[in-house]
Amino acid sequence: MKPLFTYLVIASFLITTNISQALEPTPQRVVVSGGSITEIIYALEEQDRIVGVDSTSVFPIAATLKPQIGYVRKISTEGILSLMPDLVLGEADTGPKKVVSQLQSTGVNMVILSEEDNFLTIENKINHIAKLLNVPAKGHTLANSLKADRDALRYVLSQSDYKPRVLFVLSVRSGQPIVAGAHTSANELINAAGGINIAAKHLDNWKPLSTEAALAFNPDAIITMGRHGDDPLTDIAKLAHFKFSNAAKNKQVYSFDGSYLLGMGPRTPQAVVELASVLHPSTQLPTGYKFRFAKTSQTTTELSE
Incomplete structure (x- = not known):
């Protein structure tokens, strides 16, 4: 009797679980606050469910045609509720906090992916979003596709012990560069690509950099960012802060999207492979590895031609 009883218990559990899962509604009207979430939903081929995006959702370009809810850190309660979403997905920096609290108080299904917004947990983020959309198999497939990039990165870094001293410039405001210190995504990615963020020991978060500090840093490589399709910082190497640096002298100033x-x-995992390759130019990519997405790194020389 024991085997039969055990079988009946298991069968009952499976039936109950399947019924429960079947009754869970699949979100059909999704509002997104965060470019990576939008990109993931498009990669899962579930973009038809998106009814609104924030201004950082710029890839793929088709996402920019969706109704806009404002900047990720300045979303509005009324704008989002007017889209009648059955799911609001937000990245860790979605805000302001008052608006997030207001949305949650309305009872709208809102999920903030605060613990999965870093380089090592991108696969977790993909699987989480896919589960919320009730397409877990698609999530596993997409997440597994990043293994090729992770493996390629390890291969590149295994060929060199050299750790270049890197400075990441976000933008230039009133002639002063804003650079990445500790506790920034750029700091995390520089380390992942086998570099040393020379600002991390002296600055926290994103901070302006004085000419004197820049001269003392004397980076081996400078990474700049083309923001959301804007023109990259083509003249960064000509700033008084950097024109005498090793990076400028050796033409190691790069712009990434x-x-x-x-x-x-x-x-992003492919982008870090690309970053590792420019920081360690003597290394080779593994045989058979191909960039699935267009590379974006360009030197200042290439940009000014």
Whole structure:
């Protein structure tokens, strides 16, 4: 009797679980606050469910045609509710906090992916979003596709012990560069690509950099960011801060598309492989590895031609 009883218990559990899963509604009207989430939903081929996106959702270009809800850190309660979403997905920096609290108080299904917004947990983010959309198999397939990039990165870094001293410049405001210190996504990715963020020991978060500090840093390589399709910082090497640096002298000033490198979406692991390759130019990619997405790194020389 015991085997029969055990079988009946298991069968009852499976039937109950399947019924419960079947009764869970699949979100059909999704509002997104965060470019990486939008990119993931498009990669899962579930973009028809998106009814609104924030202004950082710039890839793929078709996402920019969706109704807009504002900047990720300045979303509005009324704008989102007017789209009648059955799911609101937000990245860790979705805000302001008051608006997030207001949306949650309305009872709208809102999920903030605060623990999965870093380089090592992109696959977790993909699987989480796919589960919320009730397409877990698609999520596993997409997440598994990033293994090729992870393996390629390890291969590149295994060929060199050299750790270049890198400075990441986000933008220039009133002639002063804004650079990545500790506790930034850029700092995380520089380390992942086998570099040393020379600002991390002295600065926290994104901070302006004085000419004197820049001269003392004397980076071996400078990474700049083309923000959301804007023109990259083509004259960064000509700033008084950097024109005498090793990076400028050796033409090691590169511009990357911002959403590609810093987005923490499906393209970011490839972008870090590309970053590792420019920081370690003597290394080779593994045989058979191919860039699935367009590379975006360009030197200052190439940009000014």
